[in-house]
Amino acid sequence: MHKQRGTVAALLFLLVGASAFATVPAGHALKIPGSSTKSTTTTTTTSLSSRPNSFLLRATPDDTDSENNSNNKWLVPGIALASVVSLSLAAKIGALPGPPNGSGSFDPYTDAMILQDVGATLLTGTLGYIFVKANTWAAEKGYVNPKDSRKIIHTLSAPLFVVFWPLFSTAFGARFFAASVSLANACRLYIAGSGGDKSLAFAVSRSGDSKEALGGPFLYVIILFASIVLAWRDSPVGVIALSAMAAGDGLADLLGRRYGANNKWFFNRDKSMAGTLAFFVGSTLCAWILLQVLWIDLLPSSLVPADTSPELLLCAIMLASSILEVVPWGKLVDDNWVVPLGAAVMAAVAFS
Numbered sequence: 001m002h003k004q005r006g007t008v009a010a011l012l013f014l015l016v017g018a019s020a021f022a023t024v025p026a027g028h029a030l031k032i033p034g035s036s037t038k039s040t041t042t043t044t045t046t047s048l049s050s051r052p053n054s055f056l057l058r059a060t061p062d063d064t065d066s067e068n069n070s071n072n073k074w075l076v077p078g079i080a081l082a083s084v085v086s087l088s089l090a091a092k093i094g095a096l097p098g099p100p101n102g103s104g105s106f107d108p109y110t111d112a113m114i115l116q117d118v119g120a121t122l123l124t125g126t127l128g129y130i131f132v133k134a135n136t137w138a139a140e141k142g143y144v145n146p147k148d149s150r151k152i153i154h155t156l157s158a159p160l161f162v163v164f165w166p167l168f169s170t171a172f173g174a175r176f177f178a179a180s181v182s183l184a185n186a187c188r189l190y191i192a193g194s195g196g197d198k199s200l201a202f203a204v205s206r207s208g209d210s211k212e213a214l215g216g217p218f219l220y221v222i223i224l225f226a227s228i229v230l231a232w233r234d235s236p237v238g239v240i241a242l243s244a245m246a247a248g249d250g251l252a253d254l255l256g257r258r259y260g261a262n263n264k265w266f267f268n269r270d271k272s273m274a275g276t277l278a279f280f281v282g283s284t285l286c287a288w289i290l291l292q293v294l295w296i297d298l299l300p301s302s303l304v305p306a307d308t309s310p311e312l313l314l315c316a317i318m319l320a321s322s323i324l325e326v327v328p329w330g331k332l333v334d335d336n337w338v339v340p341l342g343a344a345v346m347a348a349v350a351f352s
Contacts, residue, residue, distance in 0.1 A: 075191065080184040084121055087177055088114050096173035106172055113169040117177040120167040125181045128161060136199045148254065150204050154217075155250025155282075158224050158242045162290050165233055175232040182225040189218045216336040220245065223340050236298055239290045240314070240347040244321040245340035248283030252276065252325060268328040279322040284315055301352040310351070317346045 090096040091114050097106035098113065132153055139149035161181070168174040192201040193214035205212035223245060231238025252275035260272025288311070291298065298310030321343045325335055 076184050076188050079187050080125055080180060083180040083183060084118055084177065087173070087180060088118060091117075091171070091173055096171075096176065098172065099170040100172060109171055109173060113171050113174075116167075116169045117171070117174050120164065120169075120174075121177045121180060123167065124161060124164045124178070125184060127164075128157065128181060128185065131157070131160065132200065140199055147257070151250045151254045153204060154220065155247055155254065158220070158246040159286055159290060161224070162239060162242065163293055165294060175228050178232075179225050179228045182221050182228060186218060186221045186225065189213045189221060193218065216334070219334070219336045223337065227340075227344075233294050233296065236287075236291055236296050236351050237344050237347040239294065239296065240287050240317060241340040241344035243283045243287035243290060244279075244318060244343035245336070247286035248279040248318065248321060249325060249335070249339060251282035252279035252322075254278070265326055268326055270328070271326040276322050276326050279325055280318055283321060284318040287314060287318065299352045301350060303349055313350045317343055317350060320346060 087096065091098075091109035092111075094108055096109055098109040099107050101107045135144070135149045135153050138144040139146045144152070161178075165178065168178055188197065188200060189204070190213075191197050192204070193211055195201075195210050198210065201210035201213045204217040224242065227238035227242050231241075252271075255278035256272045256275025258274075260274035263273040265271050265273065265276075298314060300306065300308050300310060300313060304313065321339055324342045325339050327335075329335055329338065
């Protein structure tokens, strides 16, 4: 019961901290004393190179874009800082559960644990920002195909974040500090999707349309947020779902576009056998490596034969997930959530 109360309290503190700073809608100018406020409507002049081999979509922002970008650049750091402060306060007053004590309850958060989780949050948030910014810069400069930049971010963002999870403390509430990083990224994507961060929208969208940032990329960070809060380092379910969503789907696109032109599936010409193979191999290896990093054991549940190999179960889950990814769902179903959700359900059934 204390665990459930702690989860509810942590989410409340997290959301209150974020909403306390997020008082201005994304894409709108913040009112700064002594400054004039221009119209919040953004106009972008977009030009495509007429050369056949040109793949770079260039956007030239006007003065309004520059003002909005300048004003919005402090919004996400402010939300992140407010969330961390709120969680630290919750941990300090005992509203956030500390480490489990083995008797079904939790010990209090110590000051050292709070500092550890705050430090890990700031470090991972900063490194994540640098990683995305480096990819957006490379795409804008034409060093990387925008499609490749988008999928590189998709493939590596979640797994790289998971690699740093051991830096957080053993407290139950540590997951909420980590989740605040995903919350900040969700806010960044909301701003980008509302026209407030053209470079990020350019890097994560297929066509350069900023509204695409509120589609698959936004769903990506929401699934990451849910995996952290619900599974964290206590269960393999979250890691398996994230590996299918990130490494599996990302590598399927990256390698499928390069090596799948002549091996398209007969029932879905948008998918290739090369991409499906990349999905299966990439997601399986990613999940196995991350499980080793987090020291999470794969223990078959009572719903499967006791002598079943855990590694074989993992391969079966990723094979089934690769099939889900290649199914022609159409516009009614988005494989951005079908694949990780399917992987999570199968993992929850297969492992205890």
